[in-house]
Amino acid sequence: RKEVEQDPGPFNVPEGATVAFNCTYSNSASQSFFWYRQDCRKEPKLLMSVYSSGNEDGRFTAQLNRASQYISLLIRDSKLSDSATYLCVVTPSGGYNKLIFGAGTRLAVHP
Amino acid sequence: GAVVSQHPSRVICKSGTSVKIECRSLDFQATTMFWYRQFPKQSLMLMATSNEGSKATYEQGVEKDKFLINHASLTLSTLTVTSAHPEDSSFYICSAQQGSEKLFFGSGTQLSVL
Numbered sequence A: 001r002k003e004v005e006q007d008p009g010p011f012n013v014p015e016g017a018t019v020a021f022n023c024t025y026s027n028s029a030s031q032s033f034f035w036y037r038q039d040c041r042k043e044p045k046l047l048m049s050v051y052s053s054g055n056e057d058g059r060f061t062a063q064l065n066r067a068s069q070y071i072s073l074l075i076r077d078s079k080l081s082d083s084a085t086y087l088c089v090v091t092p093s094g095g096y097n098k099l100i101f102g103a104g105t106r107l108a109v110h111p
Numbered sequence B: 001g002a003v004v005s006q007h008p009s010r011v012i013c014k015s016g017t018s019v020k021i022e023c024r025s026l027d028f029q030a031t032t033m034f035w036y037r038q039f040p041k042q043s044l045m046l047m048a049t050s051n052e053g054s055k056a057t058y059e060q061g062v063e064k065d066k067f068l069i070n071h072a073s074l075t076l077s078t079l080t081v082t083s084a085h086p087e088d089s090s091f092y093i094c095s096a097q098q099g100s101e102k103l104f105f106g107s108g109t110q111l112s113v114l
Helices: none
Strands: A004-006 A011-014 A019-025 A032-038 A045-049 A055-057 A060-065 A070-075 A084-091 A105-110 B004-007 B010-013 B019-025 B032-038 B045-051 B067-073 B076-081 B090-097 B103-105 B109-113
Touching (some): A004 A084, A019 A084, A032 A070, A045 A055, A045 A060, A070 A084, B004 B090, B010 B019, B019 B090, B019 B109, B032 B067
Antiparallel strands (some): A019 A070, A055 A060, A060 A070, B019 B076, B032 B090, B090 B103
């Protein structure tokens, strides 16, 4: 079983749509959780950290359910510029060491 | 601007040659650098972790004699793919971290072995 699993997509949505991505992780001892965004053949860029209390950054909302080992990302009012691959990332210990990446979920936003 | 510089961004080489990829932290001292590999439509897979002045720690299944990592200074780590073969064609990317601070990624190197 992969350490971090994501639906590969693609999710094809119109501008303005709300879209949700899910992710599960296998290591219950995982300490830190993140969503990264990666454009084709570019470096991943940190979108946001994910906390059990849930957190929001503009149109993006992330949630963590430790009991279910489940992480989600909600994007509201999708923009064309949101088209990218969204990577679910966990660390086996606290902090930013040794990131374990999911394979990513591809989002395509169309006019 | 970029805080981690990775070079080259793209390299095409013949089978059997060696390729060196450089990763530099531009405005901080990177005590730890990580090297990842990403095949098309797959996740970034950690290859090795290098700490300045010591030998790299390789992940299971990664051949240390094939992927030579040198982290001789606090601002530079290199990955050398020795005797590259077509199956080594991939996107290689480094990341650098100062202590336990946030880490930064290089822009990646697309390696194509003919």
